[in-house]
Amino acid sequence: MTVTTLGPCRFRSPRSGFVSEDERVPANIIRGPGRDDDPGPLFELAGPREMLFFDPPRVRAGIVTCGGLCPGLNNVIRSLVRELHGGYEVREVIGFRMGYGGLDPRNHHEPVVLHHSSVDDIHQQGGTILGTSRGPVDVAAAVDNLIRRKIDMLFCIGGDGTQRGAFAIYEACKARGHALAVVGVPKTIDNDVLYVDRTFGYLTALEEARHVIDAAHNEARSVENGVAVVKVMGRHAGFIAAGATIASQDVNFTLVPEVPFRLDGEHGFLAAVIERVRDRGHAVVVVAEGAGQDLFPAEPKATDASGNVKLKDIGPFLAKAIGEAFAAAKLPLTLRYFDPGYQIRSRPANCEDAVLCDMFARQAVHAAMAGKTGMVVGQLHGTFIHVPTALIASGAKQLDTDGLFWHSVLAANQQPDRFG
Numbered sequence: 441m442t443v444t445t446l447g448p449c450r451f452r453s454p455r456s457g458f459v460s461e462d463e464r465v466p467a468n469i470i471r472g473p474g475r476d477d478d479p480g481p482l483f484e485l486a487g488p489r490e491m492l493f494f495d496p497p498r499v500r501a502g503i504v505t506c507g508g509l510c511p512g513l514n515n516v517i518r519s520l521v522r523e524l525h526g527g528y529e530v531r532e533v534i535g536f537r538m539g540y541g542g543l544d545p546r547n548h549h550e551p552v553v554l555h556h557s558s559v560d561d562i563h564q565q566g567g568t569i570l571g572t573s574r575g576p577v578d579v580a581a582a583v584d585n586l587i588r589r590k591i592d593m594l595f596c597i598g599g600d601g602t603q604r605g606a607f608a609i610y611e612a613c614k615a616r617g618h619a620l621a622v623v624g625v626p627k628t629i630d631n632d633v634l635y636v637d638r639t640f641g642y643l644t645a646l647e648e649a650r651h652v653i654d655a656a657h658n659e660a661r662s663v664e665n666g667v668a669v670v671k672v673m674g675r676h677a678g679f680i681a682a683g684a685t686i687a688s689q690d691v692n693f694t695l696v697p698e699v700p701f702r703l704d705g706e707h708g709f710l711a712a713v714i715e716r717v718r719d720r721g722h723a724v725v726v727v728a729e730g731a732g733q734d735l736f737p738a739e740p741k742a743t744d745a746s747g748n749v750k751l752k753d754i755g756p757f758l759a760k761a762i763g764e765a766f767a768a769a770k771l772p773l774t775l776r777y778f779d780p781g782y783q784i785r786s787r788p789a790n791c792e793d794a795v796l797c798d799m800f801a802r803q804a805v806h807a808a809m810a811g812k813t814g815m816v817v818g819q820l821h822g823t824f825i826h827v828p829t830a831l832i833a834s835g836a837k838q839l840d841t842d843g844l845f846w847h848s849v850l851a852a853n854q855q856p857d858r859f860g
């Protein structure tokens with residue numbers, strides 16, 4: 441599957457180290473001869489193109505950040521601006537404010553002009569200098585505004601919702617014959633974006649989660665029968681819970697959305713916690729926010745402003761259940777509860793994420809200058825690629841519970857494969 445290009449490329453690039461349009465990266469690893477393995481989609485390689493669709497000095501670029509905060513948003517903004525200005529000598533870069541809401545002039549979020557110097561040290565701050573939001577977008581009004589402002593390329597930094605919004609903008613521009621390059625940069629601490637080995641923000645989230653787990657472990661093991669419960673983010677995927685478990689090696693129970701669990705019964709989660717505390721005197725539980733949602737009564741699901749289902753709060757629910765189980769077993773308990781979600785995602789990027797943000801941003805600029813549109817910069821097998829936005833929006837990545845990563849979790853925490 442190839443990415444759409446806006447038209448013939450007529451301008452010579454000022455960059456070097458060009459990649460060819462013919463190189464492809466397969467989604468799947470071919471496991472060996474004699475097997476009928478499906479390579480899956482074949483993705484274009486990211487990188488500078490020799491010929492460009494846009495004439496760099498005439499380009500007007502726009503940047504928008506949407507959805508929840510994530511470490512590295514400012515790094516991406518900075519590297520986009522620096523590559524546009526420094527690499528291609530683009531004269532005008534505009535930052536739309538407060539997410540997609542800022543694309544609609546009726547919301548009165550006046551965009552800001554981003555200069556080389558105005559992004560100088562923003563990478564040292566968490567959050568996003570442009571502001572962000574959730575909530576509905578009037579795509580027609582957004583596209584009217586982009587056309588009126590003569591924007592040639594729009595960089596949409598955000599998660600799955602943002603990329604679905606980017607796709608709607610891309611389709612509306614196509615229908616109206618406006619040559620806008622819509623290029624996404626995949627953001628989320630949850631790391632649940634398809635065709636992206638690692639989204640930016642994920643490793644910073646692990647590092648921060650590990651600090652909290654260290655604290656939880658110290659609390660739990662310093663008291664009699666200490667149990668610490670740490671809730672981390674991860675709506676539909678347990679990558680943060682799993683990765684932090686492996687990084688910390690001090691977690692005893694890791695609960696993720698991909699593995700349903702039972703609380704009660706001989707082989708249930710609560711019996712396992714009691715056994716662990718009887719045996720070792722303390723326990724550390726890490727739970728992803730999307731885990732165990734089936735333990736709550738089924739009722740109509742509320743949604744947030746963007747249409748994301750509001751999850752039931754599994755953390756306090758588990759803490760209460762553990763308290764009741766210890767009481768029933770007439771066992772003393774000291775329970776500590778940690779919910780560091782916002783503390784984690786508002787941090788500045790760590791070193792690995794800073795590198796990834798810069799790489800993603802520069803590949804996004806190369807793609808847009810070559811007229812690529814309706815695409816997101818991805819990364820597979822350590823290689824940067826162009827992924828059609830339609831594919832990114834087709835689903836979400838989850839933990840492979842038969843894979844190496846989850847097996848490392850089970851090896852680290854020694855919990856059974858299943859509870860109940």
Ligand SMILES: Nc1ncnc2c1ncn2[C@@H]1O[C@H](COP(=O)(O)OP(=O)(O)OP(=O)(O)O)[C@@H](O)[C@H]1O
Binds near residue numbers: 506627
């Ligand atoms: N199908 C869609 N069409 C148009 N806009 C959409 C669509 N889905 C989501 N959006 C818009 O994209 C923006 C960001 O979506 P959302 O709040 O779900 O965050 P996200 O990008 O998924 O990031 P996070 O990982 O933090 O949830 C919102 O303004 C939302 O209204």
Ligand SMILES: O=P(O)(O)OC[C@H]1O[C@](O)(CO)[C@@H](O)[C@@H]1O
Binds near residue numbers: 508675744
């Ligand atoms: O409180 P908010 O802003 O709705 O965001 C919470 C969500 O954001 C995420 O961190 C994704 O950005 C999810 O893991 C979490 O469910």
Ligand SMILES: [Mg+2]
Binds near residue numbers: 507599601748
């Ligand atoms: Mg989302």
